[in-house]
Amino acid sequence: AQTVTQSQPEMSVQEAETVTLSCTYDTSENNYYLFWYKQPPSRQMILVIRQEAYKQQNATENRFSVNFQKAAKSFSLKISDSQLGDTAMYFCAFMSVTGTASKLTFGTGTRLQVTL
């Protein structure tokens, strides 16, 4: 079974600064996807960034980028130029694809607070 670990329950960053959220996972599979989701107080789960395991290049979406280390099973999220609207819970998730099914396994989340 896959497991996803987020070792930082809470983090705080000042506006315009950079912050990195950590995530490690455990799997014996070679083909999988990794995700970072943002969940603001409104509870809507929003996809931030996605990484395919077979791609060596790290994914980037505007101010969000990842550091994907496949051998170390590490998948950290870097948020540059933090904004107040980035305040939310951030979940790291692993997705395996077997046959016709795919399921997401989530970590326990990191609560990020962006301050003035």
Add this chain to the structure above:
Amino acid sequence: DAGVTQSPTHLIKTRGQQVTLRCSPKSGHDTVSWYQQALGQGPQFIFQYYEEEERQRGNFPDRFSGHQFPNYSSELNVNALLLGDSALYLCASGRRRAGQGHFGPGTRLTVT
């Protein structure tokens, strides 16, 4: 282009009752998955539907059942509600084997 929609937004039920939650996937998506998110925790996978069949199931009892309709929309049914079933229920849609990047706003279920 409408995203994933869920209904109702909030629901209050009494222990022992039954509940049905509904989900319409994003246009072009054919796979629907359901997740339970207890307060302060990450979502837990309940099951996934594709081609009107349950394709994979998480560690949830048979009280949790579902259905997918020909238009790809889906229902989650929970029988004999327990206090511990109180949670946010999330629906996610995607295309077969292509991931589930799109979540609905969720249904908040409270069991009293």
